[in-house]
Amino acid sequence: MNVFLNDYNDLCHERVLERITEVNPKGNVGYGFDTYTDRAKKLIKRDLKREDVEIEFLSGGTIANIIAITSNLMPYEGIIAADSGHINAHEAGSIEATGKKIETVATEDGKLNSLSIRKKYSQLSEEFTVSPKLVYISQTTELGTVYSLEEIKDIYATCKELDCYLYIDGARMAVGLAASDVQVEDLCSICDIFTLGGTKNGAIYGEALVIVNDALKKNIRRYMKQRGAVLAKGFILGAQFEALFEDGLYYELGKTSYERSIHLAQSLRDMGVKFYAEPQSNQVFILYPTEKIQGLAENNSFEVSPYSEDEKILRFVTSYRTTPEEIDNLIADLKKIN
Amino acid sequence: MNVFLNDYNDLCHERVLERITEVNPKGNVGYGFDTYTDRAKKLIKRDLKREDVEIEFLSGGTIANIIAITSNLMPYEGIIAADSGHINAHEAGSIEATGKKIETVATEDGKLNSLSIRKKYSQLSEEFTVSPKLVYISQTTELGTVYSLEEIKDIYATCKELDCYLYIDGARMAVGLAASDVQVEDLCSICDIFTLGGTKNGAIYGEALVIVNDALKKNIRRYMKQRGAVLAKGFILGAQFEALFEDGLYYELGKTSYERSIHLAQSLRDMGVKFYAEPQSNQVFILYPTEKIQGLAENNSFEVSPYSEDEKILRFVTSYRTTPEEIDNLIADLKKIN
Amino acid sequence: MNVFLNDYNDLCHERVLERITEVNPKGNVGYGFDTYTDRAKKLIKRDLKREDVEIEFLSGGTIANIIAITSNLMPYEGIIAADSGHINAHEAGSIEATGKKIETVATEDGKLNSLSIRKKYSQLSEEFTVSPKLVYISQTTELGTVYSLEEIKDIYATCKELDCYLYIDGARMAVGLAASDVQVEDLCSICDIFTLGGTKNGAIYGEALVIVNDALKKNIRRYMKQRGAVLAKGFILGAQFEALFEDGLYYELGKTSYERSIHLAQSLRDMGVKFYAEPQSNQVFILYPTEKIQGLAENNSFEVSPYSEDEKILRFVTSYRTTPEEIDNLIADLKKIN
């Protein structure tokens, strides 16, 4: 089976597993106050070239989004997001469950921009609307598209002007860094808060939440506790991120995943396949005849979404585990079936 | 250092770690729909001697409590719990954050009973109160006390009469089973929903939520998703619980932990120490002169809580990692300092 | 000034005021358990030709929507509504504040239909979405359009098939009854819950919430209390609805308001004005040159919304207080300015 279903189907990278086995057999301090976590935070701060950020480790993407977005919003404040945004479309009402309304923007490519944010903001000026306070984007987006450094800078300038926070959901940030001109040391100056996803990039589980803006640091630990987001054995998260960041493994894995996706996209393009969205990162979406899906699924795993009666959207995801052979096999199958 | 600080200071049991390393290197199905999880559920059902329960694996105790308690309550429904209950005292308002009120009962020993439940229930009959719908107890309790089978049966009969659900928080259920006459196969007939805690009993992280009552199974997965409680790599939870339950490791570890606590409690009793609560499980609470704490802490780790100016409450926790030597060393230190 | 700003700019109808002054000077029972409320409920049930519904009186439209929609939904359940729906666009996130997500449907005319509901429902079948459980429509809609009896019956049949509740927000139900072929005695058989708005139709304040479906009656009073929606002096709401329903005053006022709107719409149509939405009830929307608004506003009051640079949307609302002269004056002014 050529695996393109998602980028979280493996246990973890070998060096991550190795590091975990080295954790003290006993006597570790709980709740993230241990030395592994401490070292992991220092390593990430080193890469970010910022000492004054707060870093917390969380178990997964949805809980990380909940914490990042809702910890320091007032009850009457709301969020602006693309309607395709993960928090709006794939998290079962997680943000609304905290009492907050997401004001959505329709997009072609899953990306917000200064203009679309301003327009939505201007529609929320009356007292019968929520008061917009946080803008949500993700790098990479749900459609696999990628923001350039300039694009995010422009969005962030707009956010600051409108007195809104900018949060970048980085569940796939490792690929995002490989696929864009955004450097890891840019991150702290182009948003107020962001995540560095581990689950989809070598960790067993874990997302690093990086809080740049002091206003968003306030009581974040209490809020994490309230949402069930503080793990007793926090040291295991720390150990994983130590392994990912001490020698640049995190970036390497993202780069490999991105390179595989380039290989895949180019091969598909050469075949003349119809893309559903411009392939820019490790999620590649194509339109494919409904009748041929079954055949393709025999040796290849991928996600299928509705489009029309005749065609469906297929999503192929690469990861650092994807091999060039898998890609070539998939392409061969596609050609065979055509 | 003799470690009595808590029962979640190790990585995990060796057999759990071993099992994790055997997880497929790639191609695992996400979100708990994998074969490891499937097998783990079957093993637990085998031990419970019940096929019709639903089992879900969660990452920690607080999120497990949130899911277990609030997934199928209406907005106007409330919870009855001891005021010392973990959900009331140690989870930063996690239940209230979902919109639910906890109606608390003052207790001496951390335990509810039929009478105290009835009394509280009768105070909640008017339309200006929440409608009590779920009773929360934990086995073992926050004070280390333990319910007998008869006691829980009595509570459950009362709950059914009052049309309330009974939830048993089993973060320390393995010790609870060792310390009481409750057998694992009793559990499904003495409550509506309960957890089998793994984090404090050999797992890296993970709690098994067992849902007996059909009314509480409804859309539980959507609710888990909404609360950020579904892990992408659910197969890792499955693998851990497979290791814990295939050969009774779960019960063994609980038994060891309990035996150590008996050793400790007896030694303390022999010394004439004042207990803060009757020692019945692996959390042992004593009253201790404030001035002597520093000396004791040199070679022993434990938790300190306020009591009076002259005395503090010390908590000693044993786990399956605790050695008899550690206990003897602690006792020796106590004697020396006296 | 010709008043077309809204339909809640008067104190109340004279007969309502008169009735209030007849309330016992003292000794009335609180919280809606009085004889006025009792009689008002009986009168409404008489008109509905249904004895087994539950009726509660609430102080305004938004709180009535909150109670009607969220009282008996589980945390993971969601609402389907038109994106122009009042709950989505004009209530400052009131539904989300209770933890519930509104899944919106884009419409041309502010109306849902069987097809659009089914389509949205089918997109919400996965566990990473909320579980749709209630469909919200209003009679009349935010755009002044009106559902026919057949249309609502069709929607309700769909709702039942999909196991969803249907709620009709009747803030302007009196006009809705005048403007459509829906009779008051139809209401209980075409939805699960609805309101009969008083604030915009002769009352000082007050909406009657009529609950048809037993599942939605459960603990509704406790929930009203929890949301601050139970008035201590409930008897004043009862007295008002008694006055509105004993001799058909409620329907008369709605009819007058509707007739005025017909007069207005026809006059505008004769002038060749561009309507923003088909005028079907007492909210009439036209597109109007931005530059001419100021002149028109000198003697006429109305609401202005953004449309384009050159044109704005003007809303003219009639009520039972609107006089034919006001309409003629407005038309004369429009002609003069042209």
Add this chain to the structure above:
Amino acid sequence: MNVFLNDYNDLCHERVLERITEVNPKGNVGYGFDTYTDRAKKLIKRDLKREDVEIEFLSGGTIANIIAITSNLMPYEGIIAADSGHINAHEAGSIEATGKKIETVATEDGKLNSLSIRKKYSQLSEEFTVSPKLVYISQTTELGTVYSLEEIKDIYATCKELDCYLYIDGARMAVGLAASDVQVEDLCSICDIFTLGGTKNGAIYGEALVIVNDALKKNIRRYMKQRGAVLAKGFILGAQFEALFEDGLYYELGKTSYERSIHLAQSLRDMGVKFYAEPQSNQVFILYPTEKIQGLAENNSFEVSPYSEDEKILRFVTSYRTTPEEIDNLIADLKKIN
């Protein structure tokens, strides 16, 4: 019937009714932006001798408490209150429904003090608790007791030291002013936010919320809208408070109510009746033999609460409507039954 059941059993004071009938028959501006509301706010500010407060009018006590307490708290922040406090005991979980936890203090007399606040605060310093941010007291309390100026000043100094807001629930503030040495012009300097209750003191319905602290003014109108607390016909609330405050009617009614309660309490004291709480305002609680209640209830209305098998708690409430004759009749009945 001698009416002692509560202080909200009348329509309203004659001068309030009169004023309402004078409201413009048409053309009033909605949502509280009218001239009546404007004048009412000016009158209250005049009495408070403070121009920089924000005043909003709300329909009832519970919704006023919700708005006052939860509008500007972060999700992780909590409230400290007496366990007998109205928000904890009589509002069906209204505060918890907004996601906030109330941390309760057991009291003898329904009153908090500097010491009890500090003690509770000190128990909430860890990250597994909510962060206390608002202290709730009411003048008068649920037990009819009253705070002195000195007592509130002391509490407020403590609150400021602990960086908490102080909210005074003034549902019965008119009586509170009559019964204590607190003057109306003291109010803005002894707390951050408070209410002046109208429902129990001459209004049809309505509470004035006075916000002193700028931090609590932020987006209060959006939050009111979100909670369904903005009345379309806000001008009717304005008209009522204009009538209550233009000539001191508000204070007069409170004074009368208080004087009646003094008459009642003295008469009961003379009889040697056992008080359940020290009678200090217009709620007077006595212990009374269960067997004699039925007889007393024949000609007198009052509230009964559980106490023991042999005795119950009777609550007698006076209002400005209470006549000296009613009190004498009640006393005569008590004597006759004895």
